[in-house]
Amino acid sequence: MAKSASHDEVAVPLRLRSHAGVLSFLSTVTVFGTAIDLTLAELSLEAFYPADEATLRAFQAGAFEGK
Numbered sequence: 001m002a003k004s005a006s007h008d009e010v011a012v013p014l015r016l017r018s019h020a021g022v023l024s025f026l027s028t029v030t031v032f033g034t035a036i037d038l039t040l041a042e043l044s045l046e047a048f049y050p051a052d053e054a055t056l057r058a059f060q061a062g063a064f065e066g067k
Contacts, residue, residue, distance in 0.1 A: 013051040020058040024051035 013024040025048040032043045050056040 011051075014048070018058075021054060023055045023058060025049060025055065026051045 011026050013026055016023050016025075027046055027048050030045045030047070032045070050059060
């Protein structure tokens with residue numbers, strides 16, 4: 001059974017079930033541009049980072065290459 005989140009936690013990980021087991025990720029969103037630069041006004045980048053050692057090891061082992 002998964003541990004329930006408490007209200008004092010800062011980040012809530014994205015958890016996915018896969019053939020490599022349960023993977024946990026934290027995400028960040030970066031927004032580029034300024035109010036006067038229309039070419040970058042709505043450009044954003046979302047990145048996902050391993051939230052635990054098991055997820056990091058799964059990616060380092062190449063568990064998802066060619067799939």
